[in-house]
Amino acid sequence: MFRLLKGFGVTLNYFRKKNLTIQYPEEQMVMPERFRGIHRFFPEKCIVCNLCVQVCPTDVITLTGKKDEDNPKKKIIDTYNIDFQGCILCDFCTEVCPTDAIVMTARYDNLSEFNRADHFKDIHWLTANDHYGYYKDPEVEAKEKAEKQAKREAAKKKKEEEAAAAEKEEAKTESKSATATATAVKTGDDKGEAKKAEAEKPEAKSEDKAEAKADEKQAETKKEEQPQAKKEEQQEKAEQETNEAGPKAKADESAKEEQAAEQASGTSSDEKADEKSADSAEAEFSEKKSSKDDAGRGDNQ
Ligand code: SF4
Ligand code: SF4
DSSP states (O other): OHHHHHHHHHHHHTTTSOOOOOOTTTSOOOOOTTOOOSEEEOTTTOOOOOHHHHHOTTOOEEEEEEEOSSOTTSEEEEEEEEETTTOOOOOHHHHHOTTOOEEEBSOOSTTOOSSGGGGEEOHHHHHHOOOOBSSOOHHHHHHHHHHHHHHHHHHHHHHHHHHHHHHHHHHHHHHHHHHHHHHHHHHTOHHHHHHHHHHHHHHHHHHHHHHHHHHHHHHHHHHHHHHHHHHHHHHHHHHHHHHHTHHHHHHHHHHHHHHHHHHHHTOOHHHHHHHHHHHHHHHHHHHHHHHHHHHHHHHHO
């Protein structure tokens, strides 16, 4: 009995709640924002990149493009078809589209046909499928773009104005400082001069110190140079002496060499003189002999 009353209680409780039944087809459910329904196509956005055709897992998309008359480098879409017999509403084609030319709507009930061939939808049907869905309405999109552009331009203008104001302030401060210095120079303010002198004092001190250091360095270098000059003078003297004694030393050396050669040959200068005297005696003897012979021949005749 208690269980029966409990069951009635649950049923009666639903009378208090809001009715969820929808009177379809007069009424339609509002689908979630990311619902993957039947496609909508925006031909003006399509750049004929063919990505949707390549990515479709069931190969149900076919398209053709043609050259734009205004801009031959650009292509525009000519035909775009989806065969909904094989479409699995996977959303790949809309994800890959770089310009959001193909999007998914929240519509799910406009493919009820008695003939399967009627599921082949062309560019006109897809463009006219303007049910709400997971995309922005073109008008709303255009409005948003215009607002963004206006914001950017306003920010640009603001920046330019700020920069101009900053430049003006800088120019003012510069002119003020220039006038102040000019007045100080004209009046010859004693305080300013005294301050300048005080400021220059350390500089003068530092200059004197630097000069003193330079003098000390010069004195050190002179001290180092004096012994070197002395050494050089001594070297020059020694070279001159060697040059003067050069010929004598050469003559002595040649005489010594001759003596050594004679000793090596085993004959002395005395022996050479004896040899010379012997040679001269022989010559005298031979001359005398020849004169005697000539005299004897004359007598015989
Ligand atoms: S939803 Fe998937 S199956 Fe359908 S046309 Fe796009 S890519 Fe192909
Ligand atoms: S619908 Fe998108 S992906 Fe497909 S061809 Fe056009 S621009 Fe490329």
